[in-house]
Amino acid sequence: MDSKQMVQQLQTKLGDNFTYTFDEKYDKLRLEHKTLQKGMDILIGDLVAKYEQKKEAAINEVIYTVEQTFLAMEKEAASGFGGLTNVYPVVRSTSFPKASKEGHAFVTTKHTAETRIYYALDLGTTYRLIDEDMLQKLNVTATQVTEAAKFRAKSLSTTYKQDEVAGNVFYFVNANDGYDASRILNEPFLADMEARVEGEMTVSVPHQDVLIIGDIRNEVGYDILAQMTMHFFTVGMVPITSLSFVYEEGKLEPIFILAKNKVQEEQKK
Structure with missing residues (x-):
């Protein structure tokens, strides 16, 4: 066609x-x-x-x-709009537009070098990203929106499916509620998963409808993870990033940056 x-x-x-x-x-x-x-x-x-x-x-x-x-x-x-009880955070690529078609700037928060947080008003079967014009209609501030969304993110279910490949374990959150990638903002959930993993913990949000947590226990695991995230990135309705992050003590670091740093350290020796 x-x-x-x-x-x-x-x-x-x-x-x-x-x-x-x-x-x-x-x-x-x-x-x-x-x-x-x-x-x-x-x-x-x-x-x-x-x-x-x-x-x-x-x-x-x-x-x-x-x-x-x-x-x-x-x-x-x-x-009209409802209150803040239906406001959720959504994760998007840093290349995603910063303003609506009408030219109103979206309410956003910095996240990582690859991702940015937007805020959505849930409307049942879909949602609308909140912009500065909507703040006036909702009669709220950007701070109130971000705080409400942070709370709502923690209320989302964290049920996952588990799969083991070549000695590495992968956990998939896929509730299909439009906010699967938003679970990356649920800090208590990530901390619980960090306590569970035996190897190095990775976190991936290739598109908005999946969160992948990896327990990488050998070098092959990184190759598997790269192929997996690229596949999800290409088939997702709303792609975010094909890059994964290492999670350690509450911080997310892009894996390619870690690899680059290791090369530089080797060159210094």
């Missing part, structure tokens, strides 16, 4: 509630909701690539995301 065929598929499935503008140069489709006067962009090239792997499931995922996003906007327009 080529890009034009994909655009036709989306138009057929989404119907007449939207106006469609396809930018062939950037392979991007712009949707504008006729009633709400709000829109969103879909990167058609990325969707075509995912279609090659997942077929109709790739299209259905995008349709679901679009429908739920605009349904949330309709609810927002009709009843």
Whole structure:
């Protein structure tokens, strides 16, 4: 399927509630909701690539995301925002936009060299990232939002599945609630896992719907981890980073930085 065929598929499935503008140069489709006067962009090239792997499931995922996003906007327009009880932190790549399409800066907090924390208002089946304009509508400060989100992150379940590969143990948190990667901000949970692991503890957030904790007990484990995180990164709806972090005493350090430091130490000898 080529890009034009994909655009036709989306138009057929989404119907007449939207106006469609396809930018062939950037392979991007712009949707504008006729009633709400709000829109969103879909990167058609990325969707075509995912279609090659997942077929109709790739299209259905995008349709679901679009429908739920605009349904949330309709609810927002009709009843306004709720309070801070439904605010959660979400982790994004540092390359993720810092402002909304309307130009309002998102509320963010520094996290690592690879990741940044954003804050989301949960709307049931989807959520909306909080920006400065929303702060006024919520009648709250950025500090109140970050504190509320920090508390909510600790309330998320930490159920995981365990797998052992070549003597290394991996734990997968995959609740599919939209906040799996946010568990990286649950410090008590990470501390508990650190006490459990026997080797070196790694933490990975390749996309928003998974958190991987590694108990790396041999050198092969790092190769396995790299392949695993790259796979998750490429198939995720919202990729974050293919790099993993070593976790020690409450701190996250990118593995490639540690490797670089070790090389420099060897060169000094």
